Amino acid sequence: KQEVTQIPAALSVPEGENLVLNCSFTDSAIYNLQWFRQDPGKGLTSLLLIQSSQREQTSGRLNASLDKSSGRSTLYIAASQPGDSATYLCAVVDTGGFKTIFGAGTRLFVKA
Amino acid sequence: NAGVTQTPKFQVLKTGQSMTLQCAQDMNHNSMYWYRQDPGMGLRLIYYSASEGTTDKGEVPNGYNVSRLNKREFSLRLESAAPSQTSVYFCASSERYQPQHFGDGTRLSIL
Numbered sequence: 001k002q003e004v005t006q007i008p009a010a011l012s013v014p015e016g017e018n019l020v021l022n023c024s025f026t027d028s029a030i031y032n033l034q035w036f037r038q039d040p041g042k043g044l045t046s047l048l049l050i051q052s053s054q055r056e057q058t059s060g061r062l063n064a065s066l067d068k069s070s071g072r073s074t075l076y077i078a079a080s081q082p083g084d085s086a087t088y089l090c091a092v093v094d095t096g097g098f099k100t101i102f103g104a105g106t107r108l109f110v111k112a
Numbered sequence: 113n114a115g116v117t118q119t120p121k122f123q124v125l126k127t128g129q130s131m132t133l134q135c136a137q138d139m140n141h142n143s144m145y146w147y148r149q150d151p152g153m154g155l156r157l158i159y160y161s162a163s164e165g166t167t168d169k170g171e172v173p174n175g176y177n178v179s180r181l182n183k184r185e186f187s188l189r190l191e192s193a194a195p196s197q198t199s200v201y202f203c204a205s206s207e208r209y210q211p212q213h214f215g216d217g218t219r220l221s222i223l
Contacts, residue, residue, distance in 0.1 A: 004154070031209055043116070043202055043214035044155075051209075089154060097208040098143060098162055099170060102154035 002027045004092055006103035013080055014111050021075040021106045023090035028068050030092045035064050035075050038087045038105070047088075048075070080110045114138050116215035118203050124221045125193045133188040133218050135203030141213070143206050144186035145170075146178060148199040149217075155202060161186055162208070193222045 003026045013019050023033070032051050036044040048057045048064040050073070056065040063076040073090055089105040119134045137144065142163045147155040147170075157170030161180040175197060177189045186205075190197060198221050204212040 034211060036214075041216075043216045044204075044212075046211035046213070049211050091155075093209070098145075098160050098168070100145070100155075100157055100212070101171070102147075102156070104152055104154040 002030075002092060002094070002101045004090060004101050004103040006088075006090060006106050008106060009104070010107040010109075012109045012111065015080060015082060017080050017110075019077050019080055019108075021077070021088050021090075021108070023073040023075070023103055025071045025073075025092050025101075028071055029095055030068065031095050031097055032093050033064075033066055033073050034091045034093065034100075035062075035073075036089045036091065038089060044089065077108075080108075082110050082112045084108060085110050116203055116205055116213055118201075118215035118218050120218060121216070122219045124223065125190075126223055127193060127195060129193050129222075130189065130191050131193065132190075133201055133203075133220075134185070135187065135215060136185045137203075137205040137213070138184065139205060139213060140183070141205035141207055142183070143208055144180065145204040145206075145212065146176075146186070146188045147202045147204065148172065148197075149202060150199050158188065158201075195222050198222045 035047045050066040061078040087105040091102040116137045145160040146158040159178040164183045201218045204214045206212040
């Protein structure tokens with residue numbers, strides 16, 4: 001059974017710091033891995049999607065990497081801003097393309 | 113552009129009551145999903161519909177039924193609500209293998 005773990009559960013950093021969020025999964029038979037952002041009381045917003053054949057994806061200040069063989073992904077946020085404060089969730093999609101397993105998320109607080 | 117719309121946003125039920133959560137998307141996506149989110153547990157897939165006319169169980173389907181009414185709409189029904197079903201319910205849509213787009217959720221309390 002696929003399990004997804006995110007470490008740390010919560011993180012507080014000063015504005016401007018670069019940071020890394022970690023995601024690990026137990027079954028390497030995935031089709032893709034997605035990173036989402038969730039603001040309080042809101043739904044999820046897709047940030048990056050990495051296909052299983054890819055090693056990384058970048059969008060602005062965000063960079064996500066994937067090491068499928070070791071079951072790990074990282075989300076790198078450069079020059080963090082108070083507006084980055086949110087919960088970040090990773091999710092893996094199985095090879096069928098539909099069943100999605102989420103981690104519990106990392107709650108990020110960026111201090112001004 | 114509304115994206116994914118869920119109704120209602122909040123609901124309080126008594127144990128044993130039934131209700132249907134509604135979801136509609138305007139992005140012409142083939143696939144739709146229902147999740148529940150509980151504190152500290154992330155999202156768990158209840159049911160999904162790969163395309164109009166099909167539905168399949170996810171990780172936690174017990175106590176729920178779904179209907180894919182048409183390409184736009186996917187409803188989730190609780191036939192006899194239980195306190196363990198108190199949660200925030202999210203609907204999402206996507207094309208296969210593509211990022212999922214989420215609604216803002218329905219906050220459901222069962223007393």
